[in-house]
Amino acid sequence: MNLADVPREKLSPMMQQYAATKEKYSDCIVFFRLGDFYEMFFEDAILVSRELELTLTGKECGLEERAPMCGVPYHSVELYLKRLVDKGYKIAICEQMTDPALSKGLVERDVIRIVTPGTLIESSMLEDDSNNYICTLYYGNDGSCALCFADLSTGEMSLTVPQEASDLSVRIMDVLSRYMPAELVMNSQALSLKSVMDFIKVRLQCAVSLRDDICFDPVQNRELVCQQFGVPSLDLLGMTEDGADVSAVCGMLDYIRETQKRNIARFVSIEVADSASAMGLDLNARRNLELTETIRNKERKGSLLWLLDDARTAMGKRLLKTWLEQPLVQPVKIMARLDAVDAFVKKSLVLMEVRDLLNNVYDLERLMTRVIYQKATPRDLKSLSMTAQQLPELKAQLRQLAGDSRLLATLEQQISPLERVCTLVENAIVDDPPITLKDGGVIRDGFHEELDRQRHIMNGGTQIIDEILQREKERTGIKGLKIGYNRVFGYYLEVTRSYYDLIPSDYIRKQTLANSERFITEELKNVENEILGAKDRVLRLEEGIFSEVRDCLAAMLKKVQETAAAVAQVDVLASFANVAIENDYTKPEIAVDGSIQITGGRHPVVERMLTEEMFVPNDTYLDTKAQRMLMITGPNMAGKSTYMRQVALITLMAQIGSFVPAEYAKISVVDKIFTRIGASDDLTAGQSTFMVEMKEVSDILNYATKNSLVILDEVGRGTSTLDGVSIARAVAEYISSRKIGCKTLFATHYHELLDLEQEIDGVKNYSVAVKKHGDTIRFLRKIVPGGVDDSYGIAVAKLAGLPDQVVKRAKELLAEMEAQTAVSAPKQTAQTGQISFAAMQQERAIATLQKTHLAELSDAECRELLADLTSMLS
Incomplete structure (x- = not known):
């Protein structure tokens, strides 16, 4: 049954109320409060019952057919909201605005909030x-x-x-x-x-x-x-x-x-x-460098965030991720962070004390959000107080480092001890409050006079009745006077026959028995009303007092927010220091001469993940003059990609203010890091591996500056060898020229590119050292000057476990092709066994001429062909 097809006038009044709400919020699932449940009707009920696997029932709605209905308990609604929001749905919470017990007729209802994926504030949903x-x-x-x-x-x-x-x-x-x-x-x-x-x-x-x-x-x-x-x-x-x-x-x-x-x-x-305030990191760089998740499994473990995140607070963890994705580019700010980390490293006892204190700091930012939106529970307020209690000692510890770090001194000043927060909550809220307000017992005795009085009435009703009885005995002289209670009359005074002559005129007769009379008085009735209504009044009073306390805390938002921001920074800096100590990282120097110099550099994540072997460190030197581009050759699996990534990660780590995995590092700030490492078909966009690769390279060529760091791995491999070599060489020439002239690590299997070292100033050849024994090889993981003398493709295939028969056949085919190449390309170089770039261009020109029929070409087309051939051979 679809609500849109139902005649509204035939619906029951409550269902008309629902229909009007649903019409207003047609793009939402309406959670319609009925007592202790949020109910959904018609198509919403069918949808939610399917998505959440709930039982679909029905409800009388004024029509012959019952309206489809399903519901969830209000006290556990967050669980169901989270599941629907994760599926991309928006939910309109339609709440009861009046007390059903006090309402005459239909309970007023209205939407108090629309829950969407981007507007969540509940801790259980984040x-x-x-x-x-x-x-x-x-x-x-x-x-x-x-x-x-x-x-x-x-x-x-x-x-x-x-x-x-x-x-x-x-x-x-x-x-x-x-x-x-x-x-x-x-x-x-x-x-x-x-x-x-x-x-x-x-x-x-x-x-x-x-x-x-x-x-x-x-x-x-x-x-x-x-x-x-x-x-x-x-x-x-x-x-x-x-x-x-x-x-x-x-x-x-x-x-x-x-x-x-x-x-x-x-x-x-x-x-x-x-x-211009943060390093440029595009999607490819963040993905290829695995900043927050791994490429293969999309897992946090194995990412740089996983390695660096030793923060103690939720606020610190979020800020660390922000810093990681937005590295600084201002040397002064970078050095301020590094000095703060250095201060912690040098005074490790203070570091331990600070981190112990941070263990007891709750999420001030999200706690205050729940306070502002009146969602905070009694335990949330207690968490604010417990956090505030840590702040004076945290400030005292930071003051010990103020002389070593201006940043830490500033943060210490920004942290408020939040005495008012602590005093208010400790005076108002009991030590171990319940989760919710509904059962009472939240407000501390002695905080509110009227609440204390109502609690006394609620808990001391028998004592109050006994005091009334004693007074009445003394006033009337009726020694046998009793007070009783029943559901019909409530509390009553009972006088036996022998005392009838002493009954005062203000006694109101309620019942006559065989040997006694039962009376009430105005005082007794008032006390009865107080006793019976005391629990409800206590609950209402507690709710009102709690709201006032919460509103007072909300007024302190700005001070708490500033404190939270400063505490989060302290947490991240302390985390960097602890990671540096545990992993033997060093403080990098920040330079302005455009050079990157790394001695004994290591890949931070790979080093941490290795269990059975030691990571082999490598040196790096890059600048914007004589050593702008490192042309790196070597077989697959030898460590080229790891080396290039580690240079980029060390640079990035330095610019977020972290110590780095190296014996020594001098880092000049880079404005952007670009990576072109690997590619896969973008099937959803209909793009091939080669098209994706070329788009990534295009972005680099268009947006890299002299101060950028570029990582290129196997450019041009997605097409034919001739096209690939041509593209790779053209890209290398363009980047290494004064057109861009930025620091670049260029890994390639095209040995023809090694000639660039002799032809272009600033290009230097490097390779991964390999030790060869007959048909077997061993990777030494060491980057050394000079180009590699072999591609080792078949040896790597054997190392990867290809069957011996396949390896043997590959060697035979290689020998045959090398023999053919020797005949067709006399300019093959004796040193590398590869065709020179000039020879390949000649082959390409010859192939073009062989496929061309000159008689079919116009004069203009002939001139165009001649220009192309000249370009190939120049």
Whole structure:
């Protein structure tokens, strides 16, 4: 049964209420509160019962046929919400706004929140060590673009305006892949960015919502932005009055207000990201360097994040990931972090004390979010207090390092001891509070006078009744006076026949028995009402007091947020220090001469993962003059890729402020790291391995600068040998020339490229040392000067376990082809056994002429052919 096909006038009043709500929130699953359950009806019920494997029942709805229905208990609703959100659904929570026991007629209901993948704040629905970002993407008719990212659970908000307009889609995808938002909100014009839309569908796979242009309109929402961040004008935030940047922020605030149905005070600041403030790392670099997950299994273990993350707090873990994906490019800031890590390393006892204190620090950012949105539990408040209790000693420990690190001194000043938080919570909340407020027992005795009185009434009802009885005996002289209770009359005074003459006039007769009379008094009735209603009043009082305490804590948001940010930085820096001590890392020098010098460098992750052998360290020297490009040859599996990745990782680690795996390192800041390592068919986009490879190379050639670091592995291998060598050589010439002239590691099997060392200043040949014994080889994992003298392909195949018969046949075929090559290519060099690049170009020219019929060509086509042949042979 579909709700849209049902006549509304025939539905029951409650079901009409549901239908009106569902019509208003047609793109959501409506969780409709009925007593202790959230119920779903009609198509929502069918959908949820299927997705969550719940029993589908029915409910009378005013029609002949019962409405499909399924439900979930309200006290465990988060479990079910999480499963639906993970599947990409949006849920509208329709709550009872009036007490059913006090309502006359239909209970009032309204949607109090829309739960979406990007607006989660519940700890049970979030990963502690990862941000949960929502992104607004605004693309204007004039080609301008901006992206705003927010994490409701932590109060972070940032704005990015892609600068390189020559290929805007690439920049947008790079930014999206950096944040990996759980939800994307955009205007309709953004749909014209086809490659971005494909990327969102294939790579991000996040929830997407289209919003009307009015939601992004700065004219409508400009004042809201200024009010939100407490500034009189947008230029103080680094934003324009009516550009794409403010439109993206307006869209974000509008969406949060729409989904949360309340004040959005959680966001107190916004970071306007400067494209030049962080190292450029595109999607390929992050993936190939395995910064946060491995390429093969998409697992955290085996990534650089896994290695470096020894943070003690959830806030620190999230910040470490942010630092890892956005390395610094300002030498002063890098050195400040390195000095802070060095201070911890040199005073390891202080480091141990700090890390012990951080063990007892809870997630201040997400705790305060739950406070702001009135979702905090009594135990959440206690966690805030317990954290605040650690801060004075944490500050004291940091003061011991202040003379060694200006950054740590600054962070110590930014950390507030939060005395008011601690005092308020400790005075108000019991030591071991229950999880929820519903059963009471949350507020400490002595904190609220009226609450104490009601508790006394609730817990001391018998004593109060006994005191009334004693007073009445003394007042009336009725020594045999008794007080009883039944469900009909409540509390009553019972007087036997012998005392009838002493009954006072204010006694109200309620019942006559054979030998006695039962009475009530105004005082007894009032006490009865107090005793019987005391528990309800205690629960209501506790709820109100708890809300007041929570609101007081919410008013301290800015101070707590600043403290949380500083504590997170201390945690990351302490984590770097501990990892450096455990793994024997060294403090890198930060240079400005453009050189990278590494002595005894090691791949941080591979070294950690090795269990049965020692990692072989290697030296590296790169600059922007005499040694710009290292042309690296050697067989597969010998360690070329590992070596190149380790150089990139050591550089990146230095720029996030971490010590590095080397005996010595001097690192000049690089503005971008590009990688072209391996490729696989992008079947979803209909692109082959070679096409993917060429697109990646194209990005490098278009966006690399003199200050970039480029890693190239086997460029040109996805096509024929002649084409591959030609492309590889042309790429190497272009990068190594003054056109770019950046630091480059270029691994190749094309030995023809070794000639570049003699032809282009700045290109140097290196190879992986191999020890050969007859038909067997052993990789020494050492990078040495000079090109390799053999490709060792068949030897590597044998090492990989190919059957002997296959290896033997391969040798025979190789001998035959070498003999043929010797005849057709007399310029084969005696040293390497390879065809020279010039000889290959001659072969290509001859092949072109053999396939050409000159009589069929026009004069213009002949001139074009002659130009092509001249180019080949020049």
